[in-house]
Amino acid sequence: MRAITRRNFLDYSSVLALGGAASLTLPRSARAAAMTLKVGTRQIEVNGKSATVFGIQQPDGTHGLTLDGGSNFAVQLENALKEPTLVHWHGLTPPWRQDGTPGVTQEPIAAGANATYDFTLNRTGTFWMHSHLGFQEQALLAAPLIVRNADDRSRDEQEVVVLLHDFSFKTPEEIFAGLRGSGLDKMMDDGMAAMHGSGGGMGMSGMGGMAAADTHAAAPMPGMSDLNDIEYDAFLANDRTLDDPAVIKVAANGRVRLRIINGSAATNFTVDLGALTGELIAVDGNPIVPVTGQRFPIAMAQRLDIRLTVPGGAAAPILALREGGPQRTGVILQPTGAAVAKIGTSGTADGPTLDLTLEQALKSPTPLAPRPADRTVPITLIGNMTGYLWGIDMNGATLNKLMVKTGERVEIAMRNNSPMAHPMHLHGHHFQVIQIGDRAIAGAIRDTVLVPPNSEVRVAFDADNAGKWAFHCHSLYHMNAGMMTTLEYEGVV
Ligand SMILES: [Cu+2]
Numbered sequence: 001m002r003a004i005t006r007r008n009f010l011d012y013s014s015v016l017a018l019g020g021a022a023s024l025t026l027p028r029s030a031r032a033a034a035m036t037l038k039v040g041t042r043q044i045e046v047n048g049k050s051a052t053v054f055g056i057q058q059p060d061g062t063h064g065l066t067l068d069g070g071s072n073f074a075v076q077l078e079n080a081l082k083e084p085t086l087v088h089w090h091g092l093t094p095p096w097r098q099d100g101t102p103g104v105t106q107e108p109i110a111a112g113a114n115a116t117y118d119f120t121l122n123r124t125g126t127f128w129m130h131s132h133l134g135f136q137e138q139a140l141l142a143a144p145l146i147v148r149n150a151d152d153r154s155r156d157e158q159e160v161v162v163l164l165h166d167f168s169f170k171t172p173e174e175i176f177a178g179l180r181g182s183g184l185d186k187m188m189d190d191g192m193a194a195m196h197g198s199g200g201g202m203g204m205s206g207m208g209g210m211a212a213a214d215t216h217a218a219a220p221m222p223g224m225s226d227l228n229d230i231e232y233d234a235f236l237a238n239d240r241t242l243d244d245p246a247v248i249k250v251a252a253n254g255r256v257r258l259r260i261i262n263g264s265a266a267t268n269f270t271v272d273l274g275a276l277t278g279e280l281i282a283v284d285g286n287p288i289v290p291v292t293g294q295r296f297p298i299a300m301a302q303r304l305d306i307r308l309t310v311p312g313g314a315a316a317p318i319l320a321l322r323e324g325g326p327q328r329t330g331v332i333l334q335p336t337g338a339a340v341a342k343i344g345t346s347g348t349a350d351g352p353t354l355d356l357t358l359e360q361a362l363k364s365p366t367p368l369a370p371r372p373a374d375r376t377v378p379i380t381l382i383g384n385m386t387g388y389l390w391g392i393d394m395n396g397a398t399l400n401k402l403m404v405k406t407g408e409r410v411e412i413a414m415r416n417n418s419p420m421a422h423p424m425h426l427h428g429h430h431f432q433v434i435q436i437g438d439r440a441i442a443g444a445i446r447d448t449v450l451v452p453p454n455s456e457v458r459v460a461f462d463a464d465n466a467g468k469w470a471f472h473c474h475s476l477y478h479m480n481a482g483m484m485t486t487l488e489y490e491g492v493v
Helices: 006-017 028-034 150-154 172-189 357-361 476-480
Strands: 036-046 049-057 065-068 072-079 087-090 114-120 125-131 142-148 158-167 234-237 247-250 254-262 269-272 278-283 286-293 295-298 303-310 316-322 328-335 375-384 389-394 401-404 409-416 422-426 431-436 448-451 456-462 468-473 484-489
Touching: 049 142, 125 254, 125 303, 142 158, 142 254, 158 247, 158 316, 158 328, 172 476, 234 316, 254 316, 286 295, 295 303, 357 431, 389 468, 409 422, 409 431, 409 448, 422 456, 448 456, 468 476
Parallel strands: 036 072, 065 142, 158 254, 234 328, 247 328, 375 409, 401 484
Antiparallel strands: 036 049, 072 114, 087 125, 125 142, 158 234, 254 303, 269 295, 269 316, 278 286, 278 303, 316 328, 375 389, 409 456, 422 448, 422 468, 431 456, 468 484
C-alpha cells in the first residue's frame, strides 16, 4: 500500500472503503471534501408554470445542510452559476472572514470557482444560508442550515423543516426598478422636483451609498404605514404552493418539531397552526421560555421552532399567512391514513399585521449577565416610498460604521421613523432584546428583530467576535436601497 498524503485523499477514501486503513486519522482536506455544497440552478413549478431558480444542494440533491453542534463546519462551496455568488451562514458566528458578505468580509466567488470554509460550530439551532450578493436571495438562493444538539438527537420527535419564500416570475432587478420607479412617479405626482438620489450608485453590496439627503425626511404621517410594496406571484413553503403542497407523513399522536425559516426577500408571515396548539421553544435558533399558542409572527429572516402533537384522523395544515394580504402558503402534516383536503392559496381575511406583542412576552432562559452598557448606540431607521430610499442614521447623519472594542457590552437603541417595519439583522453575534418602547424586558436572544413603524427596540450584546460585520435591514430591497451599515471592531483591518 502506498503512503497516504493530503494530496491523494481520494485514493485514501477508496483504501478506507476496502477496510485497509481505518485506524488512520482522516486528513482535514478529506473532511472538507466530504461536505460539498453546490450553488446552481433548478427547475420548479409554480402556478402551473416552470421556473428556473437558484439552489444550494449537496451532491445527493439535499437542499441545505444538517450538522451536529461542536463539529466542524468544513464545507467546499462550488459556484456552478454563470455569475458570481457568495453565501452567508445566517445565524452562525464564524470567524468574520468566513461570513459570506461581499464588500465586508470577502470577495464574491467567481462563476465556476469555489471557496472553502472551516470553523467549529459553536452554537446549535435553526439557521439558514442565503446569497448576500445583489438580489440572488429573491431567486431562491437560500437553503436550511440546521445545527442539532445532543438533546435534539435523543428526543423521540420528528423534525420538519419548512423554508418559506416569496416568489415572482419577474426578475428581482425588475421588481427593484419598479419600486424605485413608482417611488419616482409618486415624487413627480407630489410635485417634488428634487430628483437627487434617483440615479446610479447602487452598488451590488448595497453598502449604504444611497442614503441620500432626502431620506432624512421626518417621521411618517401618524397612522401611515406600508405593509407590502411588491405584488408577488406566489408564496412557497419548501418550493411549493398550496395548490401542490409538501405533504409530510407523521405518526398519529407523534411529537413533531417544526423548524420554520422565513427565507422571504420582502414578506413577513404569521404561522397558523389551525386547530392545533403548539409550543414555541426557540426563536432564531435560541431557546426561549416556552410559549403556547396557535399563531406566531415570523418576520423576514427569523426562525421559529415549534413543538406539537398531531392527533390521528385528520391532516394538519401548517400555514403561513402573508402580512396584510389574503395569500398563504404552508405544508400539510398527514397522520397515517388521514385524508388531505385541498386548501386555497388565498384565505378570506388578510394576514395579521406584525407587532411586538409576542416579542414583549418572550423570555430568554439564558439571558446576558446583568451589566451596564459600555457603549450605547442610538440609531434611527429612516426612509420613505418616495424614491424608495432607506437608511440608518445616528445623530441626524448616515451611520457609515459602528465602532466597538472587544469585550464591550454594546446596546443598540433603534427607533423606526419610517413607514415600513424593518427586520434588523446583526451578523456574527446574537443579541438580547432588552427594551421595547419604555418597557425593559429580559427578552429573547435573536439575530434578527422586527422594528415596526413608530416603535423603539433596544438590544444588547457582548462584543466577543472581533471582525467587520454587516448590520442591516433584512428586506432585500431596503438593504439594496441603503439600509445597511457595518459593525467594526477597533484594531481589525
Ligand atoms: Cu427595512
